Amino acid sequence: MPEIKPSSSTKVNQSPIDGAALLAWYDKNARKLPWRVGPSDRAKGVTPNPYFVWLSEIMLQQTTVPTVGKYFADFTTRWPTVFDLATAERDDVLKAWAGLGYYARARNLHACANQVVGEYGGIFPNNADDLQKLPGIGPYTSAAIAAICFDEQVAVIDGNVDRVAARFTALAEPVREAKPFIRSFIQQSVPARAGDFAQSLMDLGATICAPKRANCLICPIAAGCTGTLTAEPTNFPVMPPKKQKPLRVGHAFVVENAAEEIWLRQRPEKGLLAAMTEVPGSEWFKAEKIDAKPEVEFPLNGEWQNCGTIDHVFTHFALNVSVWKLNAETPPSNDGWWAKKLGLNGEALPTIFKKVLAAALERE
Template identity: 50%
Template sequence: MLQTSTQTPARNLPDALLTWYDRHHRDLPWRVSPAAAAAGKRADPYHIWLSEVMLQQTTVQAVKPYFWKFLGLWPKVTDLAAAPVEDVMAAWAGLGYYARARNLKKCAEAVATEHGGAFPDTEQGLRALPGIGDYTSAAVAAIAFNRQAAVMDGNVERVISRLYAIDAPLPGSKSLMKAKVTALTPAARPGDFAQAMMDLGATICTPKRPACAICPLRDDCLAFAEHDPERFPVKAAKKEKPVRLGAAFIAVTPEGEILLRRREESGLLGGMTEVPTTAWTSRVDGGATAAHAPFDADWEPCGLVVHVFTHFELRLSIFRAKTNRTDKQSTVGWWEPVENLERQALPTVMKKAISQAIPLAFAPR
């Protein structure tokens, strides 16, 4: 059947999006471009999985250097499986959400020992692995294995909520949105479709001031028709962030070593390295003093460090003392030369605390 030139070509929404993606996709280190994919190039499941875990609640810009570092240290998933967990934590330091690193290591071990070194190639098989939830299992299945899996992350939620003008607030409306994504996901190129939805959300359908004028889905979008796309997605009201107080103690020997210790395996900053601190409490009497130090020394106050976590704000009073090594102190943790601090699994809040006491601790050498 012929169409006259005045008719709009028959074109469904997934096709419109994929056509846009072919032309405007982002080039990312872990990604196979649509042209290369058409020529038969396949994404490496290890690369896709590693990038997806790093990208959980984390920006592309923050992930890129870590992605390269991990591939350099551990080129194959079996290399990562064989690595000491301390090395993995140290390499992850600064990226946040450290349970991801612990689960990354566990997942690599499971792939190596239970799956012969090859990732499961189905959504269900991937979903059973540590640190892989609804999003990541669908993403790896679609992108690395071309499975028709419905991928929904924060970007997709925004695009879908606008396309259909969904008024119900997140996270309650998630199942409704997931059903919409499932209905849209094509049998052909499901991985490109997922990446296209996310690219659209990241570059066009942005939280603020979306670029509707150049959006390939504009004609299908109810939020655009209503002239207020920023109204979506509707989200439940947030709770206020409490403040917690504490003190951190930086002990320095004449040899230039500082006292470090390891945090418990689970919970906040689990398995990461820290300087000795008091408990972080919600008391507001400002009671943090040298009396709470891990041992007696000539502690001098040297300022305050404020660090904002996801669910509370921490105000750490910093104390510093010159001291000599004794056996008693060594039961607290271990003494580490300052020039080795860069190799430790120190979360950002601890780097801030140490820098407050020793301004050049993390200076380039």
């Protein structure tokens, strides 16, 4: 078979994805997911629960299906309907979300549930345009809910679909530079069973056309795929040159009292990790190097123990924090609370502060 060199797909007359072949594969191989109505039930007229689909789609942003499974089960047990979630305490929602990251999503989740109940009587809008007016629902999530729940014929493009499209068309540019092309390419492929088509593409990308492996021999859409004719389909999507994230540095202070309680406080209502729980700490300063840390200013006098450093990567910067620990009965700030060490799992602690506490407490 001749090797086809990747060329700019925006100039290639690429045929659409064979929707019938893909759906026939999906009918036999759809992944069983707790928020999904499988293709055979869908054919019998069972419709997906928009609350479940919305919840899962928000959770799945930046997170994998295995991780989301446990959170989804927990949320739908505690708050089985959008009405239940709307009346929940926001702090309880944030606590239940802890560990999933990107906490603005949890705050928007609660705000969205309230708006769906307050403005729409608890019934999610049935089209992408109206869905997108709700808090935390962007172009991707609105399209996913509209297609999956209401069969609106819109392109649903997540990371898996980007990858399949880039391979199928042997896309020469990084996907983030070819978004309009990918959208119009997928849009022209969407059949009447729009929801099943969207989910079949996601499943294909999660199983057969996976990030590190393309199993072209058993792929239902191989007949139209340009990437499979190249020497190595997994060379697509092509990667943009890597940019190093800017660095920030700081100090974190873990104070434990004789009752085995740790001093915690709430972060500000706005900004990064807003309203989540933290241990007191310094500002996070911009720095060129990790060792360019400002001198530590302890919030209490005492024998502070150095517990090393932890690293954490946020979307827009990398953070290196020195962790300090003190046993004391005086709080290091006047705006927090003592939390039982054994109850820390129930606090709305983002991963960064879980790492800080782990570093401080493992030294005991």
